[in-house]
Amino acid sequence: DVKVTQSSRYLVKRTGEKVFLECVQDMDHENMFWYRQDPGLGLRLIYFSYDVKMKEKGDIPEGYSVSREKKERFSLILESASTNQTSMYLCASSSGVGTGYQPQHFGDGTRLSIL
């Protein structure tokens, strides 16, 4: 079974702090994704990566950056946290390249509150 592990289930930070959310997958997947989930808006893609050191912007990258130094690990960074970044953050991974992308497998999420 695919295992996607997010480092924290709940996190509380203060406005202006630099925040790191970590995600690790154990299936040697090429692709990794970060989403945020807000009520009524579904899942919105922040960033994704299809290879080590590669990253692509999703639909809402502003205020975020990512790092993928190793294949199994994908980090989401909030450079200067703001209250409107309070949300549930979901990490996902998938295998495949080109038109052969496979369905994504998700972690359990990190519920982040910015005070």
Next chain:
Amino acid sequence: GQQLNQSPQSMFIQEGEDVSMNCTSSSIFNTWLWYKQDPGEGPVLLIALYKAGELTSNGRLTAQFGITRKDSFLNISASIPSDVGIYFCAGRGNTGNQFYFGTGTSLTVIP
């Protein structure tokens, strides 16, 4: 980015009833997925569809890839309390690796 129209937004049903929900897109998709998210957990893949007209079952769940390739449907038969959760559709087009997600259908089953 593209967002899929998923309906209904929420459902309250009696245990034992059947459930239907659907998802529509303005674009043609080559893959449709259905996920379920339990409270406090991440989404879990239920069914994947890869061909127009395809009908696939997973226990009491049945999903269909619409003939127009712009929609998909999920049915749950004889609902039980553990069916409670949020159901998401997701679709992917011909190019790119991005899946687009619906806004979710929240299902409540009343015992």
